[in-house]
Amino acid sequence: MRVSEQIPATATATSDALLRFVLKADAVVTGVNGIAYLVLAGVLTDVLGYPVSVQRWVGAFLTVFAIGVGVIATRPVVSRAAVRVLIAVNVVWVLLSVVVLGTGAVEATTLGQVWMAAQAAVVAAFAAIQAYALKPR
Numbered sequence: 001m002r003v004s005e006q007i008p009a010t011a012t013a014t015s016d017a018l019l020r021f022v023l024k025a026d027a028v029v030t031g032v033n034g035i036a037y038l039v040l041a042g043v044l045t046d047v048l049g050y051p052v053s054v055q056r057w058v059g060a061f062l063t064v065f066a067i068g069v070g071v072i073a074t075r076p077v078v079s080r081a082a083v084r085v086l087i088a089v090n091v092v093w094v095l096l097s098v099v100v101l102g103t104g105a106v107e108a109t110t111l112g113q114v115w116m117a118a119q120a121a122v123v124a125a126f127a128a129i130q131a132y133a134l135k136p137r
Contacts, residue, residue: 023073034062048112
């Protein structure tokens with residue numbers, strides 16, 4: 001990895017600490033969500049209305065994604081390129097959530113729709129804070 005693709009030594013400690021904090025928070029929230037979809041799929045179907053198969057696929061993706069985010073967050077040097085990829089994936093998640101909500105592509109109860117919108121808002125916040133913390137100061 002090139003030095004220019006890493007957080008530069010001149011970046012403030014606050015910026016690095018914020019980036020690591022938001023990455024770790026993203027990993028934990030995403031991991032808990034993914035594991036919940038995997039383990040509680042039957043129960044959540046009754047509450048959220050999402051089909052079990054959708055929950056399992058989404059749960060598997062979120063769990064793997066969370067592990068990746070956690071690894072990136074705990075590396076000795078945070079890769080700027082890897083964080084950009086994470087931000088892009090988060091933005092795609094938000095856009096897909098909006099499309100799914102708008103089209104009704106996935107069955108959902110009213111609570112399920114609210115939950116989907118809330119997840120998208122949290123993911124958008126993670127992406128925005130990650131982008132802010134990534135900027136050199």
